[in-house]
Amino acid sequence: MNDLKIVIADDDVSSRTILRHFIHLFPNYNVVAEATSGEEFLQLVLQEQPDIVLVDINMPGLDGMEAVKICRQLLPALQVIFITGYDEFAVEAFEVSATDYIVKPIERTRLFYALEKARKLIEMAKQCAAVKAKQPSKRLGIRSKNSIVLLPMEDILFVEKESRKTVIHTANEQYETTETLNEIERELDNCFFKTHRSYIINLKKIIKITQVGETYLAHFFDSEKVAYISKLKFHEVQRRIFDMNN
Template identity: 50%
Template sequence: MRVFIAEDDVRSRRMLRHMIEHVPGYEVMGEAKDGEELIAGVLREKPDTVLVDIDMPLLNGMEAVKACKRLQPDLQVIFTTGHKEYAIEAFRVHAIDYIVKPIERDRLYAALEHSAQLLRSRQPIGKSMMIKQHQQMIFVPLEEILFIERAERKAVIHTVQRKYELNEALAKLEDTLDARFVSSHRSYLINLEALERIETAGQHYKAYFKNYTEAAKISKHKLAELQKYKAM
């Protein structure tokens, strides 16, 4: 995977290059110390992924990324920054991750692996859900979410790889989702595109998903509605 680094601090650039070059399959194509150099580097090198600091001279990282995305819409962006307050804006430009400094090696590798998986599958970068976990902002593509359940006062987001817990109401999360997600039960939202089968379970039904053992509940009065959606 071709990676480009945009960071105004020379020591941070060296650290990032050092960490990336020790991982097979990743190649650092170039570096930039400001936003204008980032744009020129993306035009010249056509990287798959850029690691971008936000607070850079001449043109900040956020504005430079917006320009880069106009030139190369499929460019994957990972922000590496000391600022937490730009996470919402990063979400709007479809960044695949937002890492707050100091950068941990495992955290960086996880973001790069996510980028590599998208590249291998040639999967376009679509809408994501922004999740705050341990002072970090994680962007989870909606297509990876199987279902969301209410558990006590928390919302649990189920993906094949892991679960995420949020202190959010289901109704509030539903506003951030698209038409593929529907309410199957007062405590569940399910991704119809990921639904594999429905089985009876006493007074209700269970929804099962590919490559995942846990199931979501479907209430009787929601079953007909789900069947209608699946038939569309």
């Protein structure tokens, strides 16, 4: 495996120096960037696309916990290790699926254990992805005009009820059918969820969720299309995405 990329976020320079020094002693890990605030951390994560982040919780402005919650919407597979001077945040840390939680002062052996734990989780995720890639993709068969279209489910972003027709959206195409939303829902696998009376969304394709008034918009990888999530379904969507990534 190639070296794993690490971003450190801590407003205390001595803590960053100790972490960088220890990591330099470990093989197969590489610190690619350091941040001193939650806002800077977010920018660096998007820029560097690290495998692992070491994050202090108490930072000026946007704190580490909130910054990680935002990052997890964008990079669900990101391995998070919290580094903090307090143990009061441990429960909340594991609620956001932190890989580990280290209380300062930082010990070299403890840090190495946490990094190796993150490495194993990354390797397991890659192995699972490789197995899934070898399996034949499931397809959704729909009647569209005078044809039967067989769409790989992994290509579907969302399904939308539009007047008397139903529209299946991929990143670059859309397919209309007279089949109802409920009929299509019965054929889809468990990656799909009815987020609104008129929408079924592929939760694996969501890159971020934004709020607009009383409702929410789901945004997708490699597409400018959006789908609606009702206020009543928002927390269930969050829970399902969390479960899928753990």
